Amino acid sequence: MKRNHIIHLDDTDKRILSILLLDGKRPYAEIGKELFLSAGTVHVRIKKMIDAGVITGSHIEVDYKSLGYDITAFLGIYLEKSSLYSQVIEELNGIGEVVSAHYTTGNYGIFAKIIVRDTDHLRDVLSNKIQKIKGIQRTETFISLEESIERPLNVDL
Numbered sequence: 057m058k059r060n061h062i063i064h065l066d067d068t069d070k071r072i073l074s075i076l077l078l079d080g081k082r083p084y085a086e087i088g089k090e091l092f093l094s095a096g097t098v099h100v101r102i103k104k105m106i107d108a109g110v111i112t113g114s115h116i117e118v119d120y121k122s123l124g125y126d127i128t129a130f131l132g133i134y135l136e137k138s139s140l141y142s143q144v145i146e147e148l149n150g151i152g153e154v155v156s157a158h159y160t161t162g163n164y165g166i167f168a169k170i171i172v173r174d175t176d177h178l179r180d181v182l183s184n185k186i187q188k189i190k191g192i193q194r195t196e197t198f199i200s201l202e203e204s205i206e207r208p209l210n211v212d213l
Contacts, residue, residue, distance in 0.1 A: 126174055127200075131168045134192070136192070137191070153181050
């Protein structure tokens, strides 16, 4: 989602946001206690950030390996023409194994992340779904051996 304006947060807003980025289920009263604020103040400030579009949702984290999804792979997708980007993204959006996709500079038009059960599932997704999309010239696949860093951005940088 594109935003055309930058929202300026004060230090208290940034501290609240930093806490929520680490634990989005943290109660307002707990956040308030840590920051010496009332739960009501925390609630009002969070609502302000939601209304301004700074906070756009919340999510849970899932250990996909525990559900049998053992492979995370990244795909560099070469487009036949960059003008086909929107069509290709629409098709990729319909493939459940594609969990993120980015319009990029460099060699690839799109860089996507997929999660699959095993190499047979990976081959099936590549051959029977992704590489059949009109507008994709070819793909390069990078299998992740280990995720070493996954964290929210420190908004106080």
